[in-house]
Amino acid sequence: MLKIVVGGQINKKEIFDYIQNYYGTENVKLEIKNDLDAVMAMQSGQFDYYIGACNTGGGGALAMAIALLGVTKCKTISMPGKILPDEEIKKAVDDGIVAFGFTASHVEQVLPVLLDAIDHKN
Template identity: 50%
Template sequence: MKFVIGGQIEKEKIAEAVRREAGDNATSVVVMGDIEASMALKSGAADYYLGACNTGGGGALAMAIAIVGLNQCATVGMPGKILSDAEIVAQVKAGKKAFGFTGQDIDTVVPVIIHAIFSS
């Protein structure tokens, strides 16, 4: 499984969390600019996109929404609200490929996203 990391903040921390949670299941985890990461997702060069910003949806997902479409994107963490584990799993099972959240939510949401991807 190939992951790209975009968004505006904490890119290396997200990449480390994905590597830790996915282990050998991740064939690549690459930090990119938002446009490059979104284009990789759209072209099939990447399977999933994860990104963070201060709101969880703006800078984390703006380019992914513009390039791959809103129907492929989910904001799973925003200031004062994180989706429940069940809600995050439902987003993965619904076929979402790009996930946005705030920097402080990385350790909460990334494990749920990764485990949902590999249990689907």
């Protein structure tokens, strides 16, 4: 079973609902946590992926993840005015990135690509 924790600073419930609708309730363990608890749960192996949003895509979405998981495990996939190409998002998942941050207004653009890439890897 895939395990995803939703952190970040804003729109956690919207992201949670989107992921739950994508996978259904049977196929994923999904929780919302504050940033510190989410990343600590990642460190302890309770979750496979961290997904978070903020207004910049990297600051509030990934700051704690970068601090505790390390920058090599984290990727900003969108920021104001820029969304990474689908191929770069897929490559990040394939390369072992486990924490993803994005601009909250890009939920509809980045989550389908990210979740599809996670599906293909797992």
